[in-house]
Amino acid sequence: MSALTLTAAPAGRPRQTRWLLRLHRPALYTWAVLWLALAALLLALDGPLLNAAAEGWRQVRNCGMTERCTYDQKAILRYKDYYNYATIALNVLPFLVAGWAGAALTGRELESGTARLAWTQATSPARWLAVRLAVPALGVTVCTGLLAWLHHRAWAAGQGRIDSAKDWYDRFTFHAGGPTLAAMALAGLAAGALAGLLLRRTLPALALGVLVAGGVRGLTELAMPHLWPAVTRLSTVDQGFLGKGLVVDQGMVTSSGAHVPPPPCDSNASCDAAYAHFTGRYNTYHPHSDLWGLQLTTAALTLAIAALLVTGCFLVLRRQTGTLRAARATA
Structure with a gap:
């Protein structure tokens, strides 16, 4: 057999x-x-x-x-x-x-x-x-x-x-x-x-x-x-988040340079007060050039x-x- x-x-x-x-x-x-x-x-x-x-x-x-x-x-x-x-x-x-x-x-x-x-x-x-x-x-x-x-x-x-x-x-x-x-x-x-x-x-x-x-x-x-390695762009609070692409993380930059999540707020006055303590924003994202790497x-x-x-x-x-x-x- x-x-x-x-x-x-x-x-x-x-x-x-x-x-x-x-x-x-x-x-x-x-x-x-x-x-x-x-x-x-x-x-x-x-x-x-x-x-x-x-x-x-x-x-x-x-x-x-x-x-x-x-x-x-x-x-x-x-x-x-x-x-x-x-x-x-x-x-x-x-x-x-x-x-x-x-x-x-x-x-x-x-x-x-x-x-x-x-x-x-x-x-x-x-x-x-x-x-x-x-x-x-x-x-x-x-x-x-x-x-x-x-x-x-x-x-x-x-x-x-x-x-x-x-x-x-x-x-x-x-x-x-x-x-x-x-x-x-x-x-x-x-x-x-x-x-x-x-x-x-x-x-x-x-x-x-x-x-x-x-x-x-x-x-x-x-x-x-x-x-795949992402790109991080910094901006001022008034500029908003800069950069367009696949977002990995977004948040605020403190005076010490730390990256923290955006604070919650539900009105213009509360948002102005909450954002007044930050020095800028950060946006970590993948631009179009990362398409094939991803x-x-x-x-x-x-x-x-x-x-x-x-x-x-x-x-x-x-x-x-x-x-x-x-x-x-x-x-």
Whole structure:
């Protein structure tokens, strides 16, 4: 039996890949349709939708203060709505990947017994899991990477032409237009696979996979501003906070140079009295030049979490298959 297994192993991986693609053909078709729709929308946001909205904003800027203003409001609102739809959809993709991975990739196969059948046909559990993680991971990385690139192109093309364009540090725009999108999708894949292995049931694994993916997103949101050195600008009390970007911390400067939080006040008189004891303000933030530094460090953190989740997948599988072998040996 061991000789047969060793002989069949070299050809086993291509067969497993073909079987995996055939088994999840509906999900593959759905993903292809969704990807094409988002890609087409992002290309339109970088083309006709952008040009029409930019012309509308040009008309707004050319309007005089006393004359009646005529501009293409529909084009402006259409661009805004479609940009929001595309950006939100890209942010949701990692959760869809997590739900699918938990429900179908591992949970359903374990619940139906398909996985155990594969383990008895010259396929080790570790190889079975490796194929189920590697093949979707390749597709998810390529597809989400291309969508992130298209989104960043569309966003960059609107800067200076669309007055209502989102800032780079808008969280949905940030995660939709860089490598963090692919990293979060991979973390979602690993989270869903782990949920399926733990619960071995379709619907509970779907819910847990999405929940874990949400936890990864929340953790990266909290850590992101602190993963790259920020800039601090000082100003007088009357100047207000100087500098525009992703705010890390803001507050007041005392006469000794200490940085403290702004004091609470609820009226002009109380605010004047409270701020009279301070010598200035400080604003710690990330300017636009920190965009790719934050993108890369956040993606690295997310991939590290994904690696831990993948390690958890193999540890859980080894424990389960070890228990199964022990039960068979006892029987």
